[in-house]
Amino acid sequence: MAITNKEINAAFSAEVTALPGGEHLNSCYSCGACSGACPVSQAIPDFDPRRIIHMIRLGLKEQLLTSELVWYCSNCRSCVFVCPQDVRFAEIVSALRKLALDQGLLTEQDLLDQGKSAWVDRDQCVSCLTCVRVCPWRIPVIDEGGRAYIDPKECRACGICPAECPVQAINLNESADERLIAACGTDR
Incomplete structure (x- = not known):
């Protein structure tokens, strides 16, 4: 597939490096250590940290930010630990997610x-605090109304709180990556 001039935003790379989390982008020399260590790229071949960095450098802003690619990252930080240049790809992904949301x-x-x-059905929530206790990222909070609240911008969609909620008040739709993984399992 050819890329046209209309698809290229020359300022995209500079925009990402100006964001908190994106400042180390230019340290990347595309060694591929991040891609090799990424458990998501093992399950979903379309997700490749090195390719995402390349897309940023090419200026493919809209193509990248409107795709589901940046949402596949589980923020496990495996890429951060193996990167010889301290690029912090997981932080770059967080910056890209924020950018996509901020720009509508x-x-x-x-x-x-x-x-x-994930989201909370407020009518079912009994404020038991299970979600607050089990979330490793401390995303669910109890709001002023005394019910659990999950900020969609912060949630990692790991599925822990929906699985642990004793009254099944927390919901999580099946994601495209789950469908891809399921499809991979049926091809074997």
């Missing part, structure tokens, strides 16, 4: 619909 290329409702964030 994706909405919080899109995240919920695509299975990239």
Whole structure:
């Protein structure tokens, strides 16, 4: 597939490096250590940290930020530990996610619909604090109304809180990456 001038945003790389989390982008020399250590890229071949960095450098802003690629990252930080240049790819992905949301290329409702964030059914929540205790990232909080709340921008969609909620008040739609992984399992 050819890339046209209309698809290229020459300022995209500079925009990413100006964001908190994106400042180490230019240290990358494409060695591929991040891609080799990434458990997500093992399950979903379309997700390749090195390719995402290349897309940033090429200026493919809209193509990257409107795709699901940056939402596949589980933020396990395996890439951070193996990078010889301290690029911190997981932080770059967080910056890209924030950019997509801030610029309206994706909405919080899109995240919920695509299975990239869990949400709480307030009528079912009994404020037991199970979600608050089990979340390794401390995303669920108890709001002023005394019910659990999950910020869609922060949720990692790991599935822990929906699985652990004793009253099944927390929901998480099936995501595209789950469908891809399921399809990979049926091809064997």
